[in-house]
Amino acid sequence: MHVVVNAAVSADGKLSSRRREQLAISGADDFARVDQVRAASDAIVVGVGTVLADDPHLTVKDEDLREQRREDGRPPNPARVVVDSNGRTPTDAEILDDEAATYVCLSEAAPVDRRADLADRAELITAGDERVDLLRAFAALREAGLERIMVEGGGELIFSLFEAGLVDELRTFVGPNVIGGRDAPTLADGEGFVADFPTLDLESVDRLDDGVLLTWRVDER
Template sequence: MDVIVNAAASADGKLSSRRREQLAISGADDFARVDRLRAASDAVVVGVGTVLADDPHLTVKDDDLRSQRREDDRPGNPARVVVDSSGRTPTDAAILDDEATTYVCLSEAAPVDRRMALADHAELITAGEGRVDLLRAFATLQEEGLEQLMVEGGGELIFSLFEAGLVDELRLFVGPKIIGGRDAPTLADGEGFVSEFPTLELAAVDRLDDGVVLTWRVDDR
C-alpha cells in the first residue's frame, strides 16, 4: 500500500484559520494537480473533523479524468474513507452520497445507534477500542483492494498517520498567505513528537500558481 498525504498550507504552515473555516490557499493549477492525484488514487481519506468542518465531496472534478478511470476498468471516482472513532459523520454528509463507495472507520466505542445509521450509507470498518487503530483499518482497506490512498487531512489524522508509520509520501502546496493564530490547525496537529521525529527526503520542488509544491518521501520507515 502507498499512502500519500496531500495538503495546502499557508507560508506559516496553517491549513486554515483559527475558526477552522476552509480557505483558498492555492489556485486553479494546484486544484488541477489535486484532481489528477485523486484520479490516480484508489481512495481518498479524511478525518471526521474535516467532514464536519468542510462537508467535502472528494470526487474527481474533471470529466476526462473520470472517463479515463472508466476506460481503465475502474469506477469513475475513487472510494472515500472517513476515520471517525465515535461515528460522528452526519448521515446527510456529501461524502456519503452515491457517487462512490465510502468506508467509515470506527472504533469499538462508537455507539450502536450511530453504527446502524451509518451502515445504511457506507461500508463500516471497526478497528481499535477507544479510537481507530489505523494500522488495522488500513490493512482492511488493502484487503478491499485499495492500494494507493490519498490523505487530504486534517492535521489530527495526518499526525496520527505519521505516528503509526503509515505515510510514504508528503505533497505540500505552500501558498502565499500568512494566517497566524496559535489555535489555527497545522499540517500535523495531535500530541506532537518529542523524540524519534519522522524525517523526510526531498524528492521534488515545483513552482505552481504563486506558491510551490514540495514532495517528500518518508525515509525512516
Template sequence: MHVVVNAAMSADGKLSSRRREQLAISGEEDFDRVDRLRADSDAVVVGVGTVLADDPSLTVKDETLCERRLERGESAHPARVVVDSSGRTPEDATILDDRAATYVCLSEAAPIDSRMDLADHAELVTAGEDRVDLLRAFATLQEQGLERIMVEGGGELIFSLFDVGLVDELTVYVGAKVIGGRDAPTLADGDGFVDEFPLLSLESVKRIDDGALLRWTVDS
C-alpha cells in the same frame, strides 16, 4: 499499499484559520493537480473533523479523468474513507452520497445508533477500542483492494498516520498567505513528536503561482 498525504498550507504552516473555516490557499493549477492525484488513487481519506468543517465530496471533478478511470476498468471516482472514532459523520454528509463507495472507520466505542445510521450509507470498518487503530483499519482497506491511498487531512489524522508509520509520501502546496493563530490547525497536529521524528527526503520543488509545491518521501 502506498500512502500519499497531500495538503495545502499557508506560508506559516496553517491549514485554515482558528475558526477552522475552509480557505483558498492554492489556485486553479494546484486544484487540477489535486484532481489528477485523486483520479490516480484507489481511495481518498479524511478525518471526521474535515467532514464536519468542509463537507467535502472527495470526487474527481474532471469528466475526462473519470472517463479514463472507467476505461481502466475502475469506478468513475475513487473510494472515500472517513476516519471517525466515535461515529460523528452526519447522515446527510456529502461523502455519504452514492457517487462513490464510502468506508467509515470506527472504534468499538462508537454508539450503536450511529453505527446503524451510517451502515445505511457506507461500509463500516471497526478497528480499535476507543480510537481507530489505523494500522488495522488500513490493513482492512488493503484487503478490499485499495492500494493507492491519498490522504487529504486534517492535521490530527496526518499526525496519527505519521505516528504509526503509514505515510510514504508527503506533498504540500505552500501558499503565499500568512494565517497565524495558536489555535489554527497545522499540517500535523495531535500530541506532537518529542524524541523520534519522522524524517523526509526532498524529491522536488515546483513554483506554482506565488507558492511552491514540495514533494517529500518518508525515510524508512
C-alpha cells in the same frame, strides 16, 4: 499499499484559520493537480473533523479523468474513507452520497445507533477500542483492494498516520499567505513528537500558482 498525504498550507504552515473554516490557499493549477492525484488513487481518506468543517465531496472533478478511470476498468471516482472513532459523520454528509463507495472507520466506542445510521450509507470498518487503530483499519482497506491511498487531512489524522508509520509520501503546496493563530490547525497536529521525529527526503520543488509544491518521501532509514 502506498499512502500519499496531500495538503495545502499557508506560508506559516496553517491549514486554515482558528475558526477552522475552509480557505482557498492554492489556485487553479494546484486544484487541477489535486484532481489528478485523486484520479490516480484507489481511495481518498479524511478525518471526521474535515467532514464536519468542510463537508467535502471528494470526487474527481474533471470528466476526462473520470472517463479515463472508466476506460481503465475502474469506477469513475475513487472510494472515500472517513476516520471517525465515535461515528460523528452526519448522515446527510456529501461523502455519503452514491457518487462513490464510502468506508467509515470506527472504534468499538462508536454508539450502536450511529453504527446503524451509517451502515445504511457506507461500509463500516471497526478497528480499535476508544480510537480507530489506523494500522488495522488500513490493513482492512488493503484487503478491500485499495492500494494507492490519498490523504487530504486534517492535521490530527495526518499526525496520527505519521505516528503509525503509515505515510510514504508528503506533497505540500505552500501558499503566499500568512494565517497565524496559536489555535489554527497545522499540517500535523495531535500530541506532537518529542523524540524519534519522522524525517523526509525532499524529492522535488516546483513553482505552482503563486506558491510552491514540495514533494517529500518518508526517510525509512
